[in-house]
Amino acid sequence: MSNSTRACALVAPHSFKVIEIPLPPMGPKDVRVTPQAVGVCGTDFHIADGAGNYNLTPSGEPIPLAQEAQILGHEIVGKVVEIGSAVHDIQVGQSVVLDQGLSCISHYRTDLCEYCSSGASHQCETYTEYGITGLAGGFSEELIVPAINVLETSGARSPSECALTEPLACMLHTTGMLNDARQRYTLKSKDAASRVHTILIMGAGPAGLLMTQVLRGALGFEGTLLVSEPNPYKRTLVASFGAEVWDANEPGIEDWIQEKSDGRMLEWAFEASGAGPAFASMPRLLRKQATVIKYGIGHQGQGLELLNDFHWKEPTFLMPVGASSPFDQDGRATYYRQALEWIESGKVQVEPLITHRYAGLEQVPQALGDDHKDANYVKGIVEFQV
Ligand SMILES: [Zn+2]
Numbered sequence: 001m002s003n004s005t006r007a008c009a010l011v012a013p014h015s016f017k018v019i020e021i022p023l024p025p026m027g028p029k030d031v032r033v034t035p036q037a038v039g040v041c042g043t044d045f046h047i048a049d050g051a052g053n054y055n056l057t058p059s060g061e062p063i064p065l066a067q068e069a070q071i072l073g074h075e076i077v078g079k080v081v082e083i084g085s086a087v088h089d090i091q092v093g094q095s096v097v098l099d100q101g102l103s104c105i106s107h108y109r110t111d112l113c114e115y116c117s118s119g120a121s122h123q124c125e126t127y128t129e130y131g132i133t134g135l136a137g138g139f140s141e142e143l144i145v146p147a148i149n150v151l152e153t154s155g156a157r158s159p160s161e162c163a164l165t166e167p168l169a170c171m172l173h174t175t176g177m178l179n180d181a182r183q184r185y186t187l188k189s190k191d192a193a194s195r196v197h198t199i200l201i202m203g204a205g206p207a208g209l210l211m212t213q214v215l216r217g218a219l220g221f222e223g224t225l226l227v228s229e230p231n232p233y234k235r236t237l238v239a240s241f242g243a244e245v246w247d248a249n250e251p252g253i254e255d256w257i258q259e260k261s262d263g264r265m266l267e268w269a270f271e272a273s274g275a276g277p278a279f280a281s282m283p284r285l286l287r288k289q290a291t292v293i294k295y296g297i298g299h300q301g302q303g304l305e306l307l308n309d310f311h312w313k314e315p316t317f318l319m320p321v322g323a324s325s326p327f328d329q330d331g332r333a334t335y336y337r338q339a340l341e342w343i344e345s346g347k348v349q350v351e352p353l354i355t356h357r358y359a360g361l362e363q364v365p366q367a368l369g370d371d372h373k374d375a376n377y378v379k380g381i382v383e384f385q386v
């Protein structure tokens with residue numbers, strides 16, 4: 001097999017080029033994977049637009065794209081085309097989902113760093129990530145990755161659907177943080193006074209749509225689940241997953257929540273819109289000592305003084321990022337496995353989220369272009385004929 005591969009590289013902001021890149025040497029515990037479907041997400045747009053660069057020198061300086069091009073794509077499903085001599089639980093020909101984060105476990109260390117040993121894999125002290133931190137991602141014809149980072153799919157769903165494993169694992173990581181946090185209100189409290197009755201999700205993009213399904217279908221939340229979203233298509237979609245919806249273009253959300261919560265207001269508020277005005281409206285909507293999950297990033301136009309309005313209510317603030325996970329017995333990421341299982345069983349429906357499809361390396365520039373600014377854009381997937 002070849003020690004180089006074709007890839008679509010980001011060589012400057014908004015500028016892509018198909019080039020030949022070297023592959024790392026294939027180790028005995030590695031597998032060689034050919035991407036079948038790669039999801040596009042906000043982080044990719046951020047990097048492609050030149051707004052973010054996570055390929056850093058050891059001292060934390062970004063390495064310019066002109067010096068090191070980035071192959072994007074970190075939500076990866078691929079077919080195994082070769083296995084290392086010490087790989088016994090993955091077969092050639094299998095379709096696998098990749099945990100794109102390299103942790104202590106990925107390097108087969110026995111002495112784990114404090115983050116890996118406590119189940120925060122994507123906070124690993126030596127963390128690197130395919131498609132983001134300089135390592136080539138899924139917009140390439142081949143990747144060589146540790147076998148312990150891949151999970152086989154059952155074949156029940158298409159590779160494109162399975163490519164939503166990573167975004168769903170991000171939601172599982174969020175629920176993990178919610179379980180671990182000291183909070184006044186929890187989902188399963190036996191005492192009605194400290195139980196979560198009303199949750200608001202701001203934004204019905206992929207995160208909001210997945211979180212709605214996790215709360216309803218997977219965690220069995222039967223209380224009032226509210227979603228505010230400006231786009232009618234996304235409102236219809238999230239309503240079909242069991243949420244009551246509010247048009248975020250309209251004033252009056254405070255009254256609506258008053259009414260829906262019988263005056264209690266929100267015990268949990270999940271910010272997944274990244275919109276400054278949405279976040280600024282949140283303090284008024286909270287019950288005292290509520291939990292705020294700031295998942296969205298952005299919130300342009302809001303100063304830090306906004307936090308003063310939260311302060312008086314003494315909320316628990318959580319800021320989950322990525323798909324950090326504990327590890328199963330076999331060393332694979334618990335949350336990726338769980339997420340894949342939920343997608344394959346239909347507990348979480350991801351097909352309706354896929355609004356844009358692109359074909360192969362040649363359409364990567366289009367996938368990372370302006371389509372995501374369409375009002376009805378939810379999720380784009382680059383699909384490969386393998
Ligand atoms: Zn992502």
Ligand SMILES: [Zn+2]
Nearest residue numbers: 104113116124
């Ligand atoms: Zn580690």
